Amino acid sequence: MGYEYLILAGLIMLFSWLVSSKLKSKFELYSKLQLQNGMSGREIAEKMLADNGIRDVRVISTSGQLTDHYNPADKTVNLSEAVYNHRNAAAAAVAAHECGHAVQHAIGYEWLTMRSALVPIVSVASNYVQWILLAGILMIRTFPQLLLVGIVIFAATTLFTIITLPVEYDASNRALAWLENKRMLTQQEQAGAKDALKWAARTYVVAAIGSIATLLYYISIYSGSRRN
Numbered sequence: 001m002g003y004e005y006l007i008l009a010g011l012i013m014l015f016s017w018l019v020s021s022k023l024k025s026k027f028e029l030y031s032k033l034q035l036q037n038g039m040s041g042r043e044i045a046e047k048m049l050a051d052n053g054i055r056d057v058r059v060i061s062t063s064g065q066l067t068d069h070y071n072p073a074d075k076t077v078n079l080s081e082a083v084y085n086h087r088n089a090a091a092a093a094v095a096a097h098e099c100g101h102a103v104q105h106a107i108g109y110e111w112l113t114m115r116s117a118l119v120p121i122v123s124v125a126s127n128y129v130q131w132i133l134l135a136g137i138l139m140i141r142t143f144p145q146l147l148l149v150g151i152v153i154f155a156a157t158t159l160f161t162i163i164t165l166p167v168e169y170d171a172s173n174r175a176l177a178w179l180e181n182k183r184m185l186t187q188q189e190q191a192g193a194k195d196a197l198k199w200a201a202r203t204y205v206v207a208a209i210g211s212i213a214t215l216l217y218y219i220s221i222y223s224g225s226r227r228n
Helices: 002-030 041-051 081-085 089-107 111-137 145-181 187-227
Strands: 058-062 067-069 076-080
Touching: 002 089, 002 145, 002 187, 041 058, 041 076, 041 089, 041 145, 058 081, 067 089, 076 081, 076 089, 076 111, 081 089, 081 187, 089 145, 089 187, 111 187, 145 187
Parallel strands: 058 076
Antiparallel strands: 067 076
């Protein structure tokens, strides 16, 4: 199982790199597709919020690349500088997607609620779970319960990656529907936005697959120790 897992892990890492590279190239491509409406990412976000009757969410700029996110704790749509200020199809796609999360929060979208509830657990678990799992493997013959504890904790992080999938896909669907219904983009710009968000969503799919495979690996180690 060890060699099989290493091969599987290698394939997942390779696939993750390929998807990430493709995503980067797509955003570079659609960053060159300037919007005919002349609106910036900030303006796109503010209009989508207003059209959905959301008045208590602020759109702010955050440093870094690919740092765009919605924070339900302080109700802010955080857009990276490239998205906040720029006026292209990629910026429009990202801005609308993050506002899709704000819409989810406003209507009480159940998958977002579940993911938000797991955030504190996952934040703590991610700091310790790998050490617990490593110690559990080293002490598998004398204290197998430690590995089981690590598996339970890691299962919570895996559940988080799985729940993230419908949250992200739904946010993208809301974004694309709004962009199309409000005729915010030309046909070419809309196609670019859809393609960019499609590849962004695939990064979450890869993360979920990798987490599930890793969880199954640790479960197999624990199960094997119980049979011996």
